[in-house]
Amino acid sequence: MSANVEHGPSSETEINPTLSSDIHYWSKQFGVDGEVLHEAIRVHGQHVAKVKAALEAKHSVTSPQHDKAGA
Secondary structure (H helix, E strand, O other), X not given: OOOOOOXXXXXXXXXXXXXXXXXXXXXXXXXXXXXXXXXXXXXXXXXXXXXXXXXXXHHOOOOHHHHHHOO
């Protein structure tokens, strides 16, 4: 396998903090760095929805659909 191949997460519902590929994928999805993601996982657990909600509240992570709804 090539190192340049983009991989998805190991799970769509949970983030595995011991997998660098998960940290890379989810930090890119949420627009935060790995350290911020690790801290959110430590505080809120590994469930994607909980981590996303925490990051949205703390870092104003928004999705394009959210922006359109306010227009």
